Amino acid sequence: VVKKSNRKREEKYDLSGLTARQKEIMKFLIENRKPATQAKIGSELNIPKASMSRNIVSLELKGFVEKENAGVTTVIRLKKNKV
Numbered sequence: 418v419v420k421k422s423n424r425k426r427e428e429k430y431d432l433s434g435l436t437a438r439q440k441e442i443m444k445f446l447i448e449n450r451k452p453a454t455q456a457k458i459g460s461e462l463n464i465p466k467a468s469m470s471r472n473i474v475s476l477e478l479k480g481f482v483e484k485e486n487a488g489v490t491t492v493i494r495l496k497k498n499k500v
Contacts, residue, residue, distance in 0.1 A: 439472050452494035
């Protein structure tokens with residue numbers, strides 16, 4: 418269980434059912450504490466573009482993240498209260 422702390426409350430994410438790469442993406446988002454573009458996450462973690470897309474779709478289906486298209490950019494943000 419990874420904890421995300423902020424001033425108001427502490428959020429916990431149960432990452433036990435995720436692949437190693439999905440956990441890596443989640444930890445990046447949790448530690449970053451703000452939304453990031455799919456390209457930035459892939460670049461920072463050295464994950465190929467196609468693999469990033471697959472993993473983000475999977476995390477979205479599992480309810481961990483949500484995607485927002487901003488032109489040609491895809492912004493990824495954590496969903497709240499996923500325990």
